[in-house]
Amino acid sequence: MRQDPDGPHLRSGQVARRAGVNPQTLRYYERRGLIAEPARSPGGHRAYPPETVTLLTVIKAAQRLGFTLDEVAELIDTGRRGHPTPDLRARAQAKIAEVDARIADLTTIRTALTQVVTAGCDSLTNCTCPDCPLPYAGLATGRTPAEDRPS
Amino acid sequence: MRQDPDGPHLRSGQVARRAGVNPQTLRYYERRGLIAEPARSPGGHRAYPPETVTLLTVIKAAQRLGFTLDEVAELIDTGRRGHPTPDLRARAQAKIAEVDARIADLTTIRTALTQVVTAGCDSLTNCTCPDCPLPYAGLATGRTPAEDRPS
């Protein structure tokens, strides 16, 4: 982890190629606060330290774990200075809960779809199959049908 | 299913309230081709047949099953005239496959997150835990690190 200000800096295209991202994405991440503003050449071209490539692969790994870019930015900040926000373990646990909830939703949807298939539904609006499950493809509608009073 | 053109038409706000959607959503669905352009009052206000409320609940049910609005529009069309496109059963089966794939993705993510938690990772960038799984939170990166040749 060298910090030599005269080290072997990379240009944006090299960083992008090595990290496997679009060059535009570097500027985007910079705007989003995920990567620091790099040094500049006299002409204004960005000069990145080589660690930036590693940082980008870390960002991509975190994204694959389901974290949003805002969350990744916070996780990076948290790791850099003390721990002003909940740490990685806590956030990973919270994310697991999110993932579980999403899986539960999808499982419910899957069940309903299976019922549609096995019942032999043939139309959304005019299904002729017996015991058509479509009207009950509710999945917690939350509808209370009493909101029609003329004010 | 009355089609009486002088029937008890509803105004957009009434339809929206009965179906539990935002009034703007009606015009949006009309633009998207999900609901037909309704009759108009002499002053230009939309006058919906009561079946529109049912149609909206059908649309919402189909959305809860994971269909996009484009897919819902097609399903409604398919049901109205013959079957020029694959029918509901086939589409439901395809959707089940999509859902299964998504669940598999989430399960992989869940496993990786669990590894992060059990290994006790404490930082994305400087994890000090033994056998840190973060660098391998790969989930099929597909990276071939050989794209750096100076052209």
Place this chain on the structure above:
DNA sequence: GGTAAGCCTGTACTCCGGTACCGGATGCAA
């Protein structure tokens, strides 16, 4: 007839993660 609620059209904005395009400047090698 007055007044308020509701509706009209058109346009712009939201979230999320980027991507694309533009005209002009820079870097680098031959």
Place this chain on the structure above:
DNA sequence: TTGCATCCGGTACCGGAGTACAGGCTTACC
């Protein structure tokens, strides 16, 4: 020094499903 690849900043756009707002007109009720 020339030529070409690359980079710059700024802005606009993608998809998906809506939501919000502005400015004006209609409808309904008293």
